[in-house]
Amino acid sequence: MTNIRFDAISKSYQRERITIEEKGRRSELFAVNVFNKERMLQYLTKDALESVESAMFSGSKIDRKIADQVAESMKAWAITMGATHYTHWFQPLTGATAEKHDAFFDLLPDGRALEKFGGGQLVQQEPDASSFPSGGIRNTFEARGYTAWDPTSPAFIYGTTLCIPTIFVSYTGEALDNKAPLLRALNAVDEAATAVAKYFDKNVSKVSATLGWEQEYFLLDKALAFSRPDIVMTGRTLIGNKAAKGQQLDDHYFGVIPDRVLSFMSDLEKECTKLGIPVKTRHNEVAPNQFELAPIFEEANLAVDHNLLLMDVMDKIADKHSFKVLFHEKPFAGINGSGKHNNWSLATNTGVNLLSPGSTPMKNLQFLTFFINTIKAVDNYEELMRSSIASASNDHRLGANEAPPAIFSIFVGSQLSNVLDELEGVSKGKLSPQEKTQLKLNVVGKIPEILLDNTDRNRTSPFAFTGNKFEMRGVGAKTNCAKPMTVLNTIVAKQLQDFKKEVDVLIDKKSLKKDEAVFNVLREYIKTSKRIRFDGDGYSKEWENEAVRRKLSNNKNTPSALQIMTAKESIALFKSMKVMSEVEIAARKEVDLETYIFQIQIEGRVYNELVYSYIIPTAIDYQNELIKNVMGLKDIYGAAHKKLSDGQLSIIEQIAEHIVALKKLTDLMIDARRSANSLKDVNKKAFAYCDNVKPYFDQIRSHCDRLERLMDDRLWPLTKYRELLFQK
Ligand code: ADP
Ligand code: MG
Numbered sequence: 001m002t003n004i005r006f007d008a009i010s011k012s013y014q015r016e017r018i019t020i021e022e023k024g025r026r027s028e029l030f031a032v033n034v035f036n037k038e039r040m041l042q043y044l045t046k047d048a049l050e051s052v053e054s055a056m057f058s059g060s061k062i063d064r065k066i067a068d069q070v071a072e073s074m075k076a077w078a079i080t081m082g083a084t085h086y087t088h089w090f091q092p093l094t095g096a097t098a099e100k101h102d103a104f105f106d107l108l109p110d111g112r113a114l115e116k117f118g119g120g121q122l123v124q125q126e127p128d129a130s131s132f133p134s135g136g137i138r139n140t141f142e143a144r145g146y147t148a149w150d151p152t153s154p155a156f157i158y159g160t161t162l163c164i165p166t167i168f169v170s171y172t173g174e175a176l177d178n179k180a181p182l183l184r185a186l187n188a189v190d191e192a193a194t195a196v197a198k199y200f201d202k203n204v205s206k207v208s209a210t211l212g213w214e215q216e217y218f219l220l221d222k223a224l225a226f227s228r229p230d231i232v233m234t235g236r237t238l239i240g241n242k243a244a245k246g247q248q249l250d251d252h253y254f255g256v257i258p259d260r261v262l263s264f265m266s267d268l269e270k271e272c273t274k275l276g277i278p279v280k281t282r283h284n285e286v287a288p289n290q291f292e293l294a295p296i297f298e299e300a301n302l303a304v305d306h307n308l309l310l311m312d313v314m315d316k317i318a319d320k321h322s323f324k325v326l327f328h329e330k331p332f333a334g335i336n337g338s339g340k341h342n343n344w345s346l347a348t349n350t351g352v353n354l355l356s357p358g359s360t361p362m363k364n365l366q367f368l369t370f371f372i373n374t375i376k377a378v379d380n381y382e383e384l385m386r387s388s389i390a391s392a393s394n395d396h397r398l399g400a401n402e403a404p405p406a407i408f409s410i411f412v413g414s415q416l417s418n419v420l421d422e423l424e425g426v427s428k429g430k431l432s433p434q435e436k437t438q439l440k441l442n443v444v445g446k447i448p449e450i451l452l453d454n455t456d457r458n459r460t461s462p463f464a465f466t467g468n469k470f471e472m473r474g475v476g477a478k479t480n481c482a483k484p485m486t487v488l489n490t491i492v493a494k495q496l497q498d499f500k501k502e503v504d505v506l507i508d509k510k511s512l513k514k515d516e517a518v519f520n521v522l523r524e525y526i527k528t529s530k531r532i533r534f535d536g537d538g539y540s541k542e543w544e545n546e547a548v549r550r551k552l553s554n555n556k557n558t559p560s561a562l563q564i565m566t567a568k569e570s571i572a573l574f575k576s577m578k579v580m581s582e583v584e585i586a587a588r589k590e591v592d593l594e595t596y597i598f599q600i601q602i603e604g605r606v607y608n609e610l611v612y613s614y615i616i617p618t619a620i621d622y623q624n625e626l627i628k629n630v631m632g633l634k635d636i637y638g639a640a641h642k643k644l645s646d647g648q649l650s651i652i653e654q655i656a657e658h659i660v661a662l663k664k665l666t667d668l669m670i671d672a673r674r675s676a677n678s679l680k681d682v683n684k685k686a687f688a689y690c691d692n693v694k695p696y697f698d699q700i701r702s703h704c705d706r707l708e709r710l711m712d713d714r715l716w717p718l719t720k721y722r723e724l725l726f727q728k
Contacts, residue, residue, distance in 0.1 A: 005719045008227030012322075012727060026269070031276035033081065035074055035155040043073035055151040057206065059187060062151065067119030074155055075104060075117040078162040086117055088125045088147040089163040091178045092132040093591045095480050097308050098168075100127045101161055122164060123149050133594065135587025137174045144171045150179065153305045156275055165305055174584050178482035179301070181580050185486045186301055188493035188577040193346050193370070196496050197354065199503070199514060200366040206349040209489050212297025212469070213307050216338035216477050217314065218290050218326040219261060221727045225324035227719045229614075233606045234599075235328035235478075236393070238697070239615075239704040242334040243722040247287050255284045258728040261291065264321040268293075271313050277306040287335040288725040297343060297469075300489070304482045307340075329476045330396035332721060333701075337397045338477035342484055345469040346370060346492075356468040357447040361440040364447050368423070369499070369518060374470060375410055376525040377495035378463060379532035381487070381573070382408035383553040383564040385463070386474075388487040390561035390592065392599040394476035399556060401539045404462035404474045406561070407547045407554045409534035411461035417535065419447055423519070424526045431516050439519070460538030490579045497577075499525075558596045559686040565589040593686040597676075600689040604673050607700055611666045614717045615704050616659055622711045623655045651710060658703045658710075665703070669696035 031038075040049050048069045054060045062070070078086070085101040092098050106116035125147045132145070146169055153165035168177035175181050186209055193207035225231050230238040247253075257265065265282050272279045278296040285292050293310070297303065311327060318325040330337035346354040354370040357363070378385060385408050389398075397403040412420070422443045427435065458464055462474045475484050499521060506517035531550040536543060547554055555561035564570055566589050574580040580588070626648045633641040676688035708716060 003715075003717060004227050005717055005723075008223045008719055009723060011223035012221040026273050029270065029273045030278075031274070033157040033274045034276040035077060036276065039077055040073075043077050045069060048073070052151055062123070064119055064123075067123050067149075069119075071117050071119045071122035074122065074162065074164075075115065078157055079104065079115060081157050082160055083157050083162045084160045086121070086162040086164065088127065088149075088166040090147050090166045090168040091308065091480060091482065092168055092176060093135070093178065093588065094133060095178075095478065095595070097312065098127075098132070099161070099163065117162075125166075132168075132176065133591040134170070134176050135590035135594075137170050137176060137583060137587045145169065145176050146171070150183065150301070152183070152299075153302050154276070156309075158275065158309075174581065174587070178480050178486070179304070181584070182301060182304060182482040182486045182489075184579045185489040185493065185577070188579060189346070189489040189496070192493040192496035192500070193354065194348075195500050196369060196373075197348055197366070199369075199518065200362060201348070201350060201352070203350050204348045204352075207346050207354065208349075209300040209485070210297050210345045210347050210353075210469075211300040211303035211481060211485060212295065212343040213303060213475075213481055214292055214294040214341040214343070215307065215310065216285055216290060216292045216340065218287070218328075218331050218338065219264065219318065219323045220289060220326060220724055222319065222322045222324045224719045224724055224727060225326075228724075229609060230606050231324070231326070231331070234603050235326055236331040237333070237721070237724070238603060238606055239610060239701045239708075240333065240718070240721045240724075241705040241708040243720070243725060245288075245726075246335045250286070252284050252288050252290070253286045257282070257284060257291075260321065260323075260728060264317060264323055265291075265293075267320070268314060268317045271317060272310060275306075275309060275313070277310055277313075279310075285336070285338075287332070287337075289727075290336065290338065297345075300344070300485050304480070304485060307481050327478045329391075329393040329478060330400075332725065335725075336402045337400075339397060339403050339473065340475045340477050340479060340481065342472040342475050342481055343466070343469045344472060344485070344488060353468055355465075355470065361445040364444045365515060365518060367447070368419075368444065368522060370496075371412075371416075371465070372420070372522045372525050372529075373495045373499050374492055375412070375532060376499075376529045377488075377491040378408065378410055379529035380495065381491040381570075382532060383555070383561075384487055384491065384570055384573075385472075385484070386553060386555055387561045387564050388484040389472075389474050389476060389479060390555070390558040391476055391479065392558055392596050392603075393478060394474075395557050397476065398474055404460060405538050405544070405554070406474075406556050407538070407544065407552050408462055408532070409538065409543075409547070409552065410470075410532050411458045411464040411535050412533060413458075413465065413535065416447070416465065417533070419443060420526050420533075424523055426519055426523050428520065428523075429510070429516075430512060431519070436515075458535060458538070461534070462538065486579065490574065490577050493577055494573055557690050559593065559683070559690050562589055562592050562596075562686075565592075590682055593682045596686050597682070597689050600694055601673065601677075603697065604669060604693055607697060608666060608670065610704070610718075611662050611700060615707060616662060618715055618717050619655050619659055619707050619711065622715050623652055623659075625712075626652050626655075654710060655707065658707050662700060662703045665696055665700050669693060669700065672696065 040052060048066050051062050051066045052070060055062050085103050087099040087101045089097060089099050104115040104117050105113060107113055126144055127147060147166035150165045150167055155162060155164045167180040169180055170176055189209055190207050194204055197204040197207055228237065269279050279293060280296050281294045283292055314325050348354065354366065357367045386406060399405040426439060464471050472484055475481065502521045503517045506512045506520055507514060531552065566586055571582050571585055574585055630645040630648050633645050637644060672692040676685055676693055679685040679688055
């Protein structure tokens with residue numbers, strides 16, 4: 001019998017020796033493959049440059065003549081860089097990116113060949129995209145989908161292809177992707193935040209959301225990873241006995257990066273640098289063979305594109321180094337899974353971070369305004385925030401004592417809690433001059449500048465203030481950041497809009513001074529949003545109980561978490577902020593539910609295969625060997641054999657029990673899948689998969705893992721945790 005496991009292990013030792021090569025200054029390589037401002041200055045006429053810049057700054061339309069010019073210049077530059085093809089690069093609701101390459105090459109009617117790429121091809125395309133999920137949008141309206149140029153994210157060359165970031169919409173304008181709603185949300189937060197920022201500085205004319213993500217991932221030896229059908233099919237191990245050693249010694253975290261991994265990382269960083277992704281930090285994470293990469297933060301839309309591009313680049317570079325990279329949120333039981341913290345803030349065109357405490361009372365009042373409005377926004381829409389990070393794979397992490405719970409709360413730290421408590425005590429209406437002075441000097445004026453080093457103490461919080469930004473920690477490693485960023489920026493936009501209305505009423509109708517009005521409204525917000533603030537241990541059982549008292553949601557699985565998307569208040573929110581229509585929201589929910597169903601269904605099928613084609617046959621082989629052995633002993637020793645074959649007989653029986661249980665559970669799981677599949681309603685089907693199919697997985701796993709512990713290592717058909725996780 002050939003054993004794929006030993007085949008894989010021997011392959012993994014045959015790989016080439018890797019040498020580490022990290023030459024040259026990164027700054028010289030930065031963005032050489034990007035059609036950014038520097039290239040535009042070089043290639044575009046003044047008119048065209050102005051037009052593109054105005055489209056980037058204020059979203060104005062670029063006229064067709066200018067688009068032709070831009071396309072011509074892009075093509076000229078791309079060809080000098082060795083590009084032969086171009087593609088509209090977009091983000092369908094699959095969560096990944098999509099591309100369809102066209103050659104620049106074209107033929108004239110007289111048969112002459114030329115390189116062609118005009119404004120038409122730059123601005124809009126109609127990919128044959130009927131197989132992308134649309135949540136029914138394209139069935140009910142029009143089959144066609146269009147991609148349209150997003151000039152706010154610069155085109156780049158990837159391999160030999162010029163990639164043009166685009167949105168993907170239906171014929172009737174509904175978003176079929178993750179980028180279009182994100183751009184609308186960013187626009188909404190820009191408008192609302194700019195209006196509020198003007199209270200403090202008239203020169204502010206634009207506010208951009210900023211995003212700095214931190215990407216966690218696992219790196220496995222490629223041959224070993226591919227020897228496991230579960231990793232290949234689902235991105236995670238569905239079974240596998242835990243290795244004797246996991247992460248208990250904390251010897252991997254921030255440890256010395258192994259040579260082979262370092263070589264991968266430096267190649268990766270070089271490629272990212274050329275693509276304009278400002279990667280900055282790299283380190284070992286908590287679990288064995290787990291790592292993290294983080295860039296310098298950027299404008300949110302660009303940061304989202306860069307994260308998606310990064311995941312793709314990682315796949316390719318890993319392959320070159322005979323690695324397989326895993327972005328799954330929980331590839332291995334018993335050790336940490338991977339997430340993607342999203343650090344978020346708001347920045348003005350005047351260079352100010354609106355969530356950074358300042359050196360004057362006025363700046364601090366501005367800080368408090370944005371800080372408290374964010375808290376209020378999350379309090380109002382905590383359940384929607386949870387829904388934005390829901391997926392079958394992330395369900396394993398949230399609330400499993402390694403990532404924040406599924407309950408949304410905000411950590412602000414004791415210093416800022418004190419400031420909020422003092423502000424809450426301010427009297428209503430007009431303030432006396434003494435009160436104002438006291439407030440400005442002793443409360444607002446005293447927000448310490450050392451905050452930055454003092455806040456980031458609570459790793460159990462899903463939404464923590466970390467000195468000059470909020471950090472959203474429940475985002476899954478695979479998740480497209482556009483989803484949480486769309487929700488967060490929309491709810492903050494809505495909140496800032498409401499805030500401005502309330503402040504203006506106090507100024508106009510109650511003739512309060514601006515700062516008095518701001519204080520008055522903020523004080524109310526502090527009171528009404530208290531339940532969302534929690535500085536304690538988010539992993540504790542007490543918090544779960546406390547959250548029930550506070551009426552905070554605690555949706556532990558994806559189907560439950562997604563329900564809020566189509567609640568009346570969510571639809572009203574997205575509609576009023578012009579981020580999504582009711583049709584678009586319903587479509588998204590449906591796509592997310594379907595994705596959930598498919599993922600659980602695929603896992604269920606792989607369990608079938610593992611149990612029937614790998615585990616049971618192997619268990620029978622080993623059992624047969626033991627039976628032969630016992631019979632041999634009986635032949636030789638006769639009745640006296642009993643004493644000698646006690647151990648074997650007990651193992652034979654245990655194996656038999658596991659086989660019986662495995663067969664029974666797997667068949668029950670298949671039945672449950674069958675009856676889930678017969679449901680037409682996607683909601684019901686998702687719940688059926690969640691409540692009736694998925695619960696079998698852990699039970700099946702437990703029998704497989706016990707068999708792994710019982711059996712001869714030489715027969716075990718699957719590469720073990722010890723081999724997958726400690727291979728360097
Ligand atoms: P960790 O969470 O690993 O301790 P940090 O808290 O230092 O790391 O997070 C650093 C991350 O925060 C980086 O990815 C950085 O780009 C990002 N970041 C810093 N300032 C901002 C900001 N104003 N807006 C968005 N992201 C930011
Ligand atoms: Mg972090």
